[in-house]
Amino acid sequence: MPTIAIIEGVRITIYLKDHLPPHLHAIFSGQEAQISIATGLVLNGNLPRAKLKAVQAWLAANREQVSYIWREIRAGRNDGGMIE
Numbered sequence: 001m002p003t004i005a006i007i008e009g010v011r012i013t014i015y016l017k018d019h020l021p022p023h024l025h026a027i028f029s030g031q032e033a034q035i036s037i038a039t040g041l042v043l044n045g046n047l048p049r050a051k052l053k054a055v056q057a058w059l060a061a062n063r064e065q066v067s068y069i070w071r072e073i074r075a076g077r078n079d080g081g082m083i084e
Helices: 049-074
Strands: 003-007 010-013 023-028 031-036 042-045
Touching: 003 049, 010 049, 023 049, 031 049
Parallel strands: none
Antiparallel strands: 003 010, 010 023, 023 031, 031 042
16 A cells, blocks of 8 residues: 555555545544545545545645556556655
């Protein structure tokens, strides 16, 4: 599970060969949320409200790059790397 960013202490990961729809995993202090890359909505799980808002803002600013990395990781052409 490549980590692609750390946002205010929240680790953002994309699992290899993960299921559709395209999403990321946001992990913080024992909590995890699956967040849609396309919409920023929580698909499953939860995070503290302030942490979720920070992740959603980061995702909105980086959506195109996150979508590209999600496709590349799923296709086995990329093993991650941090998005600044």
